[in-house]
Structure formats: C-alpha cells, structure tokens
Amino acid sequence: MSEGNQSDLAIEAVGLDCGYDDVALLREVTFTVQRGEIFFIIGGSGSGKSTLLRHLLGLRIPMAGSLRYFGQDFLSQDPGERRALLRTFGVLYQGGALWSSLSLSENIALPLELHTDLSRRDRLALASLKLAQVGLSGFEEFYPAEISGGMRKRAGLARALALDPRIVFCDEPSAGLDPVTGRKLDELVVRLRDTLGTTMVIVSHEVQSILGIGDRLIMIDREARGIVAEGRPRELAARSEDARVREFFGVPATR
Amino acid sequence: MPDASEEVASLVEAQLEGDQMSVVLKGRWSTSVRRPTWKAIRGERWPAVVRFDAGALQGWDSSLLLFVSEAEAWCAEAGARCDKEGLDPRLRAMLAEIAATRAKANPSASRPGVLASIGIAGLDLVERTKGIFGFVGSCVLGAVSAARHPKRFRWRDCVAEMQQCGAMALPIVGVISLLVGLIMAYQAAVQLRQFGADIYVADLVGLSVVREMGPMMAAVVLAGRTGAAFAATLGNMKMNEEIDALQTLGVSPVEFLVLPRMLALGVMMPLLAMYANLLGILGGMYVSMALLGIPPSAYWIETQLTLDLSDISTGLIKSATFGLLIGIAGCLRGLEADRSAAGVGRAATSAVVTGILFIILADALYAVIFQILGW
Secondary structure (H helix, E strand, O other): OOOOOOOOEEEEEEEEEEEEOOEEEEEEEEEEEEOOOEEEEEOOOOOOHHHHHHHHOOOOOOOEEEEEEOOEEOOOOOHHHHHHHHOOEEEEOOOOOOOOOOOHHHHHHHHHHHHOOOOHHHHHHHHHHHHHHOOOOOOOOOOHHHOOHHHHHHHHHHHHOOOOOOEEEEEOOOOOOOHHHHHHHHHHHHHHHHHHOOEEEEEOOOHHHHHHHOOEEEEEEOOOOEEEEEEOHHHHHHHOOOHHHHHHOOOOOOO | OOOHHHHHHOOEEEEEEOOEEEEEEEEEOOOOOOOOOHHHHHOOOOOOEEEEEEEEEEEOOHHHHHHHHHHHHHHHHHOOEEEEEEOOHHHHHHHHHHHHHHHOOOOOOOOOOHHHHHHHHHHHHHHHHHHHHHHHHHHHHHHHHHHHOHHHOOHHHHHHHHHHHOHHHHHHHHHHHHHHHHHHHHHHHHHHHHHOOOOHHHHHHHHHHHHHHHHHHHHHHHHHHHHHHHHHHHHHHHHOOHHHHHHHOOOOHHHHHHHHHHHHHHHHHHHHHHHHHHHHHHHHHHHHHHHHOOOHHHHHHHHHHHOOHHHHHHHHHHHHHHHHHHHHHHHHHHHOOOOOHHHHHHHHHHHHHHHHHHHHHHHHHHHHHHHHHOO
C-alpha cells in the first residue's frame, strides 16, 4: 500500500499485440496509467476491450510488445515472480463471479486464506471490515444468490480489495445495473481510490460513468485494430474531431 | 528466526504514562507477517486515552487496519478515548467509512437460531410435500390438455428423450442386470445344491428377477442416469430464465418440458425392464451351466414353467410406475432448484435420492397390493 516506489507509472504498455490463435485483434497498443488514476478502456461491443483486459491480467500472453507494472516487467518474469505481481492485482468480474457455495465473508476470506498467514478469526474480521468498506455491513452470512445484482458487484469489489491490491481491474462494473445503483458503484470506486490510493482500470461503455469519474481513457476500435483516441474523457467528448469518438459519446457529427 | 514476542516487539510498542497509553507503530505491517493483537498489547492495563503514533511506520496494509479496529472496538467498550491523529489519513478515512456503514447496518441481516432453524426446516418439509402433490396435480392437468390437443405435444422432444433414457441406457442396464442374475444364481446354487434341488435355481432366479430385480435395477440405474440429468437440465434452464421465457409466452413448462420427459420414461422403463429380465435370466443360466452342469435348454424350460403372465405383467406395471416417479422426482427438483451453480448441483443430487426413495416406497406398496389381489 505505501511500499515500493520504483515508478510513478502503474502500467506501461508498449506495442502490445493482442489476439487469439495468432490472429491479432489489436495491434501496437501503447498506453500508460498513472498511480492512483481512474483509467477507462472504452469501445463498442466486440471492439476487443475484454481481450485487452485478459492480456493485461496475464490470462493470455500478448504476441508482441512489453508490459510493465510499477516499473517491473510483467511478461519476461519467471512464473513465481509473476504470481507475486498478480497478488497485487484485484479483479472485479462482470457478474461479480462470487463463489455461490460460500457466504459473502467466506468469499472474501478465501483469497486471504490462500495468500496470507492470518488466523481464521482475523480473516473473517477483515472480511467484515472489507464488506463494511463497500457498504455491505451486516450481510456477512448471506449467500450470493440471496442478494441483488448491485450488491453482488459491491461484494465482488470487496473481494477484489481483499489482498490490498495496488491495481483493481473492473470489467463492465455497471453493466446490468440501474442508473442509480450504477452511479453509487461509481462513487464507491472514487471513494476507494481516494482512501486506498488504488489505481483503477475500468473496462466500460457506460458514457455516464466514463464522463463522471474517469481521469483518462483510451478508446479502442475493432476496425482500426487498436487505440483510436486517448485523453481526458470530458475533453475528448467536447473537442474530439474523430467521428468514432463523437459517435460513442453521442455528440452529433460536425460534417 | 526471531521468536513471536520479538517479532511483535518490532511492530508495536505500548507505554502507559498516567492514564494515557501511547502506542508506537513501527516496521512493516503486512498480512503475510504475524501481527500483534490488541488484547496482547494492552495486557491488563486500563488506559483512559489511547494515542497512536505512526511516525516510525515503514509500510502497512489490512493487518494494521485489523489491529486499529480492534483497539477502537475496545475503546468504545471500555469508554476510553481513541486518538488516531497520528495515523495515516487514508487509514483514518477507511476507519471512518467502516464505522459509518456499520452504524446503519441492516439489522434484519442476521441468521436464525437453532430452534428457529428447526422450525424453518419443518415448514420447508411441509411446503416441499405440498409441492410434490401440486406438481403431480399439474402433471395430470397437463396430460389431460395434451390428450385433447395432441398436436401441441412435443413429440420430437419426447422421441429424443426416449433415445437418451432408453436406447442409450441399454449397455449399463444390461451389464448390471446380467451381473445381478449371476450373483443371485450363484448364491442360490450354493444353498440349493445341499438339497439336491439344483434345477430350482431357475425358478428362484426367474421369479425374483422378473417380479423384483429386473424392474428395480433398471429403475435405479435410470434414477441415477436420467433423473439427475432431468434435474440438471431443468435447473439450468431455470437459472437461465428459459422457464420464465416459456411462461411469458403462455406455455406451461409442465406441458412443454415435463410431460415429454415423463412419457419417454413411462414408455421406455417397461421395455428396459423386459431387457433387464432377459439378461438377468441369461446370467442365471450361465452360472447354472458352469457351476451346476445344468444344460441351458433344461434351465430355459424350467424358467418357462415357473413364470406365468401375471409375474411378468406385475413387473412391467411396476416399472412403468417407476418410470413416472423418476420423471416426477427429476423434473420437480429441477424446477424448484435455486438459481445458482450450487443449487443445480443440489437439485441433481436430490432428484436421485428422491427418485430412489419413491421407487422403494412404490415397490413396497405394490408388494402389498399384489399380495391382496393374489397376482
């Protein structure tokens, strides 16, 4: 949390080629993410946002390029050190991906059990603290099937925070939520960034939350097979000349 | 390696001056290192003020959060003041947020006690029993309406299910029936040989296979094979909102999904039972030939003399009932499954258990009925 000061950049991606079975869906993806930034990866459906996320998480190995987290090379490391780096990531999956046979507090205690030496009592106490952080105090003994979709997302976020990650990746956090619940989740993300100083990388196509909480963004496009825009959301929405960006933000085309 | 107290001493030091305890945090706090507990640090001292000092702290994570929240909880209980000014502002913000959401925690979010759990389980049992009767009722109503409009019936699904639960089950039903016939003949041979009554192995195996073991073995295999598959399929469909989609179309899931499966099982079970009967008798024949030297033709004639139509038909009536019961258990459990991966798993397990229980109960009931009727 307050250790290690190797670099001010949380993520440095240079010339990443991402794809499946030797077919690159994205070429030459280059971007950087500052520490403590709320960074959006945006694009239409099927543009390769999730593909890029899978590559950033090491679930897939990029075909070319280099990827550094906090100044440490991610791709050329040996598996042991890469696992150590992965431990500093938290991931919020699209549906929350809570384990349905475990209660909420057990869901959060499981990563702690696998990766720390905390006692069982401490794990459950910490799980309860993390749930309180996302506003789910009192729901420790509930099972994922017993709570609403928005609460599942928040519980998923609490689980992502279990190991004090330095970067939290969120895959479509507000997908399937009503605008009010979605906005509350956005507020939660900002608050967690402010209190924990965690870097947030969010894959999304919700214009509301991108404009509302995003510090910076990259937009990727299927046709262009890469990044078509980079910058601050409000500036891009207001001033971009790119038709694809204007269309995404719902700004009428100038010509 | 330093012992525990040394490790702890390198993380925190607490000194009591008057009624004020200053807690000096130092070193690197991490969840992967053993942390001190507030109870151990406080010991038997009762400070009125607890003051944290994080000047010498090199790094921290959730383990420090745990420690400070323990201290905070103790202070609140003992009426002491907790001075956190010396802590990292981010940690203070976190603690404040946690305190805020805990204050408005949902009080209804608590688990029932032991007595309440027993009561809930009892009511649940009543509900489930009601559910079974209600389901049987809606199956009957569905069958009536399907008989009136045979064109609406899903014949295609029914035939596909027949292949799945009938033809595809031939190998496993065959192997099990053959082995059961072998085992029974072997046991009978050992006993009957003592009386020189070797040939009656055929009577014993023939009667018990045709009246009991053939239908029963086929049904148990299908309860495990097909009942579980029905429950898993329907449970998944429910999770995927496919059942809801049917209902909004005005289609009853019972007519659309359950009846074709029940009919398939009801028709295929007697056929499978006949096949099981034949293989069971063949197993007995083989043992008699190999162990007792009875020629197959003699065995076959003895079997024919023993068995009459009522033996075979009672077995077949039973097996048709078993088929319907397995269908009811599988489909019912699938339709009432929880909408989660674990729920579907539980539904499949429960379908097998319920199916086998139903089979045994029905078998016992039939034994009494056939006894009274003299069949």
